[in-house]
Amino acid sequence: MSQEADLKISEFLDICEEVCPMSFILTKKKLDSLEDGQVLEVLCQAGESLRSISIQMKDEGHLIKSVKREDENHFRIQILKGGGEG
Amino acid sequence: MSKAKDVKKVKVTVDHHLEEGVLRKVTVDADIEGKNEKGKIDFAALRSGGFIKQRQKDKFTVRLKCPGGRMSIDKLKVAAQAAEKYGDKFVHFSVRQSLEIPTVDYRNFDGIMQMLETVEQGIASCGPRVRVPTACGGCEYNPNGITDTQRMAQESTDRFFGARTNHKFKISWSGCPHDCIKTAGADLGFQGGVYPVWDEPKCTGCTICASACQEDAIHAHPETGKPIFDAEQCIYCDDCVRACPTLAWQEGKKGHIVRIGGKAGRHPLLATIVAQFVSDEEAHTIIDTTIKWYQNAGKGKGRTRLGVILREEGMMDSYMKTLEEAIGPEKLVSNPPVPQKIVIHPQRNPL
Structure with a gap:
């Protein structure tokens, strides 16, 4: 659905087994290790986890470039560090 | 000694x-x-x-x-x-x-x-009067917060605390539809809410909003990924607006959802929604109007809670009419049900 499918992924993180607040902390930590303009790909569960990450990333000033459904219960989201308005 | x-x-x-x-x-x-x-x-x-x-x-x-x-x-x-x-x-x-x-x-x-x-710490109230309003953290620092519940709690304390009423009168402020402070159980409760609007040109069809929405109010179009909004399901939580990376979802109407007539106690009542998206100032007007209506409607009824009076024949209509005179008809809910009983005790079998 997104035209950004060819983004260069700098890091990957699987937070499917994590719950709040670790899902956020791990994502934040991983993003901290990147430079602005780099992309982190996160694999997470549908529902609360995806909802929280998408809202939190915006609050933290990053931009979600694409969201792809992996399967029924999982999503792959690509986060551009420092790409948001926050 | x-x-x-x-x-x-x-x-x-x-x-x-x-x-x-x-x-x-x-x-x-x-x-x-x-x-x-x-x-x-x-x-x-x-x-x-x-x-x-x-x-x-x-x-x-x-x-x-x-x-x-x-x-x-x-x-x-x-x-x-x-x-x-x-x-x-x-x-x-x-x-x-x-x-x-x-x-x-x-x-x-x-x-x-x-x-x-010495530090201007006041004493609270008890008995038949307006109690100290309660509130969640609100939009000041809570990520879900939509309204400034802390400021509203302070202001409503300054304006209405201690006023005499038939029975206790509890005001509560929740910042979002999680309703942590339980406005549905307050005599008069205000819960923050946002009615979202969608600006198509800004939308890239990323489908984040459909994933963020927990109420089945937004579905992604299978081809374009753009949202299909079912307003009936929306509970005004603002998640779509906050999740949207491109500002395509924006805050349309924003304000307090107003609940009235709830109570806890031996025989709890579930509050009923009487108005939506009222402003901060309208909220104060509603408090003022409601206290006065309660004082009037409660004459001769002794220690009777607002919700119990609202359940009496014709009282809900009377209240809504008074509310309309105070804030106009636009934000009022038409024909709201009376506060409903919540049964928490064993029901006795008839002999």
């Missing part, structure tokens, strides 16, 4: 449910710490309540006024010192967010009040 002889022991019953007119006349002689002569406690100072009789003889719980459950550090420190000096070895957080200092001897009321006054 040496002054004990000078102190005239007067047996008084302090009933915080007494009318002000009666209570105002009651004074007792008491041994007031730090003074060489016997002092007087003027119970008029207690007329808004906040001193709650304990099981133990002469002991009262002193309930502090903490709008929205917030307390500055300087007040907290003095409250701790006051508890140490006049109370027992603990404090208690009331169900409605007030810090309580239990086991204070009534002869120390003057002392504890003077101490608390």
Whole structure:
């Protein structure tokens, strides 16, 4: 659905087994290790986890470039560090 | 202790449910710490309540006024010192967010009040009057918060706290539809809400909003990924707006959802929604209007909660009419149901 499918992924993180607040902390930590303009790909569960990450990333000033459904219960989201308005 | 002889022991019953007119006349002689002569406690100072009789003889719980459950550090420190000096070895957080200092001897009321006054820490209320409004953290720092509940709790305390009503009158402020503060159980509750609007040109079809929405109100179009919005399912949580990376979802209407007639207690009532997306100022107008309507509708009915009166024939219509006169018809819900009973006790079988 997104035209950004060819983004260069700098890091990957699987937070499917994590719950709040670790899902956020791990994502934040991983993003901290990147430079602005780099992309982190996160694999997470549908529902609360995806909802929280998408809202939190915006609050933290990053931009979600694409969201792809992996399967029924999982999503792959690509986060551009420092790409948001926050 | 040496002054004990000078102190005239007067047996008084302090009933915080007494009318002000009666209570105002009651004074007792008491041994007031730090003074060489016997002092007087003027119970008029207690007329808004906040001193709650304990099981133990002469002991009262002193309930502090903490709008929205917030307390500055300087007040907290003095409250701790006051508890140490006049109370027992603990404090208690009331169900409605007030810090309580239990086991204070009534002869120390003057002392504890003077101490608390040094930091302008007031006493809360009890009995048939407007209580201290409760609130969640609100939009100031809570990620889900839509409305500034802390400011509203403070303002509504300043404006309405202590007003006499038939029975207790509880105001609550929730910042979002999670309704952590349980406005659905308040006499008058305000919960923050946003009605989202979608600006198509800004939308890239990323589908984040459909994933963020927990209410099945947004589905992604299978080809374009753009949202299909089902307004009926929306509970005004603002998640879509906050999740949207491109600002395609924006806040349309924003304000307080107004619930009325809820209560806890032995026979709880579930509040009913009477207005939506009211402004801060309209919220205060609604509080003012509701208190006045309640005082009027409750005449001769004694200690009866607002929700119980609203369940009487024709009362909901009367209330809605009054509300319409106060804030106009635009934001009112048409024909809201009366507050509903919540059964929590065993139902007795008929004999």
